[in-house]
Amino acid sequence: MAEGRSTSGRSSPTIKTLAAHTGYSIATISKALRGSPVVTDATREAILSAARELGYQANARGMALRTGKTYQAAVLMPITSAAGYEWDGVEYTQILSGISQALDGSDYQLAVHGYRSFDDACAVARRIAGQRLADGLIFSGVLADDERIAMLVEADFPFVSLGRCRQPLVYAHVDVDNEWASHAATARLIAGGHRRIGLINAAPRLSYALDRIDGFCRAFREAGLEPSLDLVKGGDLTARFGRDSTLALFKGSVPPTALVCVNEATTLGVLSALGSIGLRVGEDVDVIAYDDINVSAYFNPPVTTFYQPIELLGRRLGEFLLLRMAGEDPAGLREVFRPEMIGRQPDDLGGRLSRRRPTLES
Amino acid sequence: MAEGRSTSGRSSPTIKTLAAHTGYSIATISKALRGSPVVTDATREAILSAARELGYQANARGMALRTGKTYQAAVLMPITSAAGYEWDGVEYTQILSGISQALDGSDYQLAVHGYRSFDDACAVARRIAGQRLADGLIFSGVLADDERIAMLVEADFPFVSLGRCRQPLVYAHVDVDNEWASHAATARLIAGGHRRIGLINAAPRLSYALDRIDGFCRAFREAGLEPSLDLVKGGDLTARFGRDSTLALFKGSVPPTALVCVNEATTLGVLSALGSIGLRVGEDVDVIAYDDINVSAYFNPPVTTFYQPIELLGRRLGEFLLLRMAGEDPAGLREVFRPEMIGRQPDDLGGRLSRRRPTLES
DNA sequence: TTTCAAAATAAAAACGTTTTTATTTTCCTT
DNA sequence: AAGGAAAATAAAAACGTTTTTATTTTGAAA
Numbered sequence: 001m002a003e004g005r006s007t008s009g010r011s012s013p014t015i016k017t018l019a020a021h022t023g024y025s026i027a028t029i030s031k032a033l034r035g036s037p038v039v040t041d042a043t044r045e046a047i048l049s050a051a052r053e054l055g056y057q058a059n060a061r062g063m064a065l066r067t068g069k070t071y072q073a074a075v076l077m078p079i080t081s082a083a084g085y086e087w088d089g090v091e092y093t094q095i096l097s098g099i100s101q102a103l104d105g106s107d108y109q110l111a112v113h114g115y116r117s118f119d120d121a122c123a124v125a126r127r128i129a130g131q132r133l134a135d136g137l138i139f140s141g142v143l144a145d146d147e148r149i150a151m152l153v154e155a156d157f158p159f160v161s162l163g164r165c166r167q168p169l170v171y172a173h174v175d176v177d178n179e180w181a182s183h184a185a186t187a188r189l190i191a192g193g194h195r196r197i198g199l200i201n202a203a204p205r206l207s208y209a210l211d212r213i214d215g216f217c218r219a220f221r222e223a224g225l226e227p228s229l230d231l232v233k234g235g236d237l238t239a240r241f242g243r244d245s246t247l248a249l250f251k252g253s254v255p256p257t258a259l260v261c262v263n264e265a266t267t268l269g270v271l272s273a274l275g276s277i278g279l280r281v282g283e284d285v286d287v288i289a290y291d292d293i294n295v296s297a298y299f300n301p302p303v304t305t306f307y308q309p310i311e312l313l314g315r316r317l318g319e320f321l322l323l324r325m326a327g328e329d330p331a332g333l334r335e336v337f338r339p340e341m342i343g344r345q346p347d348d349l350g351g352r353l354s355r356r357r358p359t360l361e362s
Numbered sequence: 363m364a365e366g367r368s369t370s371g372r373s374s375p376t377i378k379t380l381a382a383h384t385g386y387s388i389a390t391i392s393k394a395l396r397g398s399p400v401v402t403d404a405t406r407e408a409i410l411s412a413a414r415e416l417g418y419q420a421n422a423r424g425m426a427l428r429t430g431k432t433y434q435a436a437v438l439m440p441i442t443s444a445a446g447y448e449w450d451g452v453e454y455t456q457i458l459s460g461i462s463q464a465l466d467g468s469d470y471q472l473a474v475h476g477y478r479s480f481d482d483a484c485a486v487a488r489r490i491a492g493q494r495l496a497d498g499l500i501f502s503g504v505l506a507d508d509e510r511i512a513m514l515v516e517a518d519f520p521f522v523s524l525g526r527c528r529q530p531l532v533y534a535h536v537d538v539d540n541e542w543a544s545h546a547a548t549a550r551l552i553a554g555g556h557r558r559i560g561l562i563n564a565a566p567r568l569s570y571a572l573d574r575i576d577g578f579c580r581a582f583r584e585a586g587l588e589p590s591l592d593l594v595k596g597g598d599l600t601a602r603f604g605r606d607s608t609l610a611l612f613k614g615s616v617p618p619t620a621l622v623c624v625n626e627a628t629t630l631g632v633l634s635a636l637g638s639i640g641l642r643v644g645e646d647v648d649v650i651a652y653d654d655i656n657v658s659a660y661f662n663p664p665v666t667t668f669y670q671p672i673e674l675l676g677r678r679l680g681e682f683l684l685l686r687m688a689g690e691d692p693a694g695l696r697e698v699f700r701p702e703m704i705g706r707q708p709d710d711l712g713g714r715l716s717r718r719r720p721t722l723e724s
Numbered sequence: 725t726t727t728c729a730a731a732a733t734a735a736a737a738a739c740g741t742t743t744t745t746a747t748t749t750t751c752c753t754t
Numbered sequence: 755a756a757g758g759a760a761a762a763t764a765a766a767a768a769c770g771t772t773t774t775t776a777t778t779t780t781g782a783a784a
Binding site for chain 4: 024025026027028031038039040043062064065066067068
């Protein structure tokens with residue numbers, strides 16, 4: 001099997017090379033490089049100088065074996081299962097980018113572990129913790145009763161989740177206040193006169209989908225109204241799901257006058273569907289989207305969005321994981337963000353009720 | 363520093379545990395597990411059985427130190443530099459997904475190395491090869507004279523590039539036939555009567571941007587025409603760039619009647635710009651897009667696209683890297699794909715030349 | 725039956741670091 | 755000046771595997 005050694009013909013300097021060069025022992029050199037106080041300042045300076053001069057870099061494999069640490073920060077990432085399954089998980093690029101920035105300058109590398117289903121995600125998480133394939137783990141797609149969180153808390157294995165479960169556990173996490181955002185979007189539409197509001201949501205087993213429904217309902221109840229739960233659709237975060245859901249909602253006898261969309265992908269599908277049945281946003285129907293990559297800035301017609309830059313979440317995930325792997329209390333590593341509303345439409349009925357509304361006949 | 367050992371209270375079984383359990387020596391056990399022919403079948407079976415029974419998993423760190431291998435497959439991924447820099451590199455999720463699928467079942471983990479600029483990408487590649495941070499490398503964003511390729515070929519360090527440079531080197535790569543695709547798109551528009559064709563392209567230092575221009579020009583020349591090179595714009599692959607370029611092109615005295623777009627992100631921006639200046643695709647202007655995540659299926663109005671599922675490219679990248687790390691000749695690890703055209707518009711002038719064309723006054 | 729060679733297994737070394745234990749040096753007190 | 759304790763450095767062990775070298779066992783031939 002090919003060995004890709006550098007072309008200089010000699011291996012990189014090791015701690016033995018440094019020992020031969022300086023006259024100090026391997027143990028002293030190791031302690032000096034680690035900043036141990038049992039080494040004098042003069043000795044430390046001499047060793048650091050020699051290390052710089054020789055271009056010494058500690059070998060990660062030697063360190064890993066002795067310390068038992070992997071120096072890997074693992075991230076679970078969904079494997080999209082079929083070509084053409086467009087835009088599934090595209091926000092992961094920015095999550096990984098944020099995490100990568102947080103890890104920059106640390107000893108840690110970013111290791112991506114793909115999974116195909118939620119059960120597979122649990123199995124991968126179990127294997128990472130059990131076999132010590134990484135020193136810490138980041139994952140998303142949190143369920144209300146996510147067993148990964150229970151398992152990792154019990155194993156005392158460092159992790160940070162993007163999202164929160166609904167179990168009374170203390171663990172590091174970063175999240176968006178989905179209940180608040182859903183409430184704000186829904187309240188805006190109710191204040192604009194809407195009563196038949198559709199919610200294009202994530203799959204209801206996902207914790208934040210439940211949070212979205214809670215916020216949706218709270219807005220109605222605060223207005224003394226019954227929530228239009230018959231107009232709630234839950235599915236995957238694809239443009240196709242957005243489109244199919246929209247077409248289904250507008251086939252009904254009393255279709256929505258407004259839609260709240262879970263993300264930018266479903267929104268694209270929603271807009272595509274509305275266009276195909278001749279409904280104009282801002283005139284025939286109002287659309288509010290949640291967007292974490294700000295791509296809805298380019299949607300035509302423009303839509304009001306609740307925008308949360310996901311790369312910031314990614315950076316915070318990485319920062320928290322480093323702290324958690326360094327032994328910090330997870331109770332101090334929890335943060336929930338509120339997205340910023342970008343109003344691009346008035347989102348109100350604007351005298352529309354008197355006009356005849358086209359519906360899709362079945 | 364917290365040690366996340368499993369809660370069973372005992373460490374995972376090591377080869378020493380297996381030795382104590384079976385009565386065989388560590389060396390015999392290692393050879394048996396590796397499939398060495400110097401061990402008898404009976405001995406091997408007994409050892410494999412005991413390994414299964416005890417749930418033995420070889421420790422990657424012990425293996426790594428002794429063999430000198432990292433069991434890491436590195437991928438260079440751009441770090442998006444600012445929040446709001448939307449949709450930059452979103453296709454990486456599907457590339458990583460494809461690579462992850464290819465690596466599944468192998469001993470290799472996917473390690474993501476972020477970079478901020480091309481020079482940073484070169485520095486990271488140099489460090490990965492020089493310090494043996496990984497056993498192989500995958501990267502994209504190939505330049506015509508990409509120094510990463512030259513350096514890694516000289517170092518004989520296993521890698522696969524997504525894209526080709528223009529140097530006479532032999533190395534593993536996966537690519538799309540950009541010259542062919544650009545030619546096909548442009549030829550289609552020329553056949554439809556277009557003469558003023560805009561090319562919303564990638565930055566011209568990128569190898570495939572040059573390939574696109576080559577194909578663009580070849581289509582004109584084959585039709586006995588001069589290419590409309592004044593309508594070629596090169597920049598980053600963002601919706602913003604697509605929009606800004608389009609607005610600039612339509613400010614000109616003789617604006618384009620058709621646009622060829624480098625990817626789905628710039629196309630979104632292009633459509634947004636056209637909508638904002640009142641131009642209708644299929645009527646006032648024709649748009650052909652290159653798309654590797656098939657999201658343009660949801661664009662409204664629909665546009666003709668050249669579609670190449672990028673996850674397939676990702677899988678092939680992973681497959682080739684495993685083969686390359688196993689010592690396979692890079693000359694046998696090269697593949698170029700041709701995207702599939704999905705016609706959603708006739709893309710011809712259709713009697714439009716007689717109509718007055720709105721232009722943007724400066 | 726004995727001897728020798730091949731096969732099979734075991735012992736030891738190695739990878740490169742960190743940590744533990746041992747030894748040497750230095751400084752202060754009597 | 756000598757002795758003892760603290761500081762500083764060195765030697766050895768350890769991590770868990772693979773590989774090299776050594777030893778034992780087995781089988782075949784004389």
